[in-house]
Amino acid sequence: MSTISIRMRIRRANWGFTLIEVTLALGVAGFCLVTVFGLLPVGLTSNQASLEQTTAGNISSAIVSDLRSTQPVGAGTSPRLGMPVPAAGTAATMHTIYLASNGSATAVDTAPMTSGSAISRYRATVQFFPPQPAVPRTATVVRVLITWPALADPNYQTLPANFSGSYEADTTLDRN
Numbered sequence: 001m002s003t004i005s006i007r008m009r010i011r012r013a014n015w016g017f018t019l020i021e022v023t024l025a026l027g028v029a030g031f032c033l034v035t036v037f038g039l040l041p042v043g044l045t046s047n048q049a050s051l052e053q054t055t056a057g058n059i060s061s062a063i064v065s066d067l068r069s070t071q072p073v074g075a076g077t078s079p080r081l082g083m084p085v086p087a088a089g090t091a092a093t094m095h096t097i098y099l100a101s102n103g104s105a106t107a108v109d110t111a112p113m114t115s116g117s118a119i120s121r122y123r124a125t126v127q128f129f130p131p132q133p134a135v136p137r138t139a140t141v142v143r144v145l146i147t148w149p150a151l152a153d154p155n156y157q158t159l160p161a162n163f164s165g166s167y168e169a170d171t172t173l174d175r176n
Contacts, residue, residue: 052165053167055101056122056165058103059103060124061169062080064171066080066083068173070085080105081105081108085140085173086128086130089131092130094159095108096109096123098112098120098124099150100118100120100121106119107120110156112150120150120151121149121150122146122148123146123148123153124146125144125160126143126145127142127143127145128141129143139172141172142170142171143169143170144170145166145167146168147165
């Protein structure tokens with residue numbers, strides 16, 4: 001054999017990939033893709049839960065802001081939602097607000113809206129614990145519980161017990 005044909009064989013061997021190398025590369029790429037595609041549902045679920053928590057937090061902040069702007073203090077109703085804020089010395093009360101996905105109220109202290117463009121998505125249960133005469137505090141404690149989906153617990157007169165997600169915030173309304 002001449003040296004020219006030996007050089008040609010050596011050069012031809014370096015021209016491309018062998019079938020074994022291609023198969024291994026495809027196997028590694030396939031394994032990586034299966035792993036990435038397996039993580040997609042987890043990421044989507046986490047993203048949805050994060051969106052629900054963010055919306056519930058914004059709704060809770062809006063409710064607390066509405067309650068803080070109530071005038072006169074201890075005897076009025078909130079301007080946006082129309083919830084009566086109990087005066088000091090009265091019994092604890094509870095109000096239920098159903099809200100659409102955009103945070104607008106669909107129903108207050110009534111059954112949730114189950115059809116139409118403003119279908120209820122969130123349920124806000126607002127509990128007021130006004131100061132009693134024998135207790136040396138002057139602030140009304142307010143507990144805001146946001147749950148979803150709203151239609152999981154349609155009885156607005158009781159605390160929700162059947163929901164997939166919740167957000168809770170406590171605050172006080174100064175009564176001085």
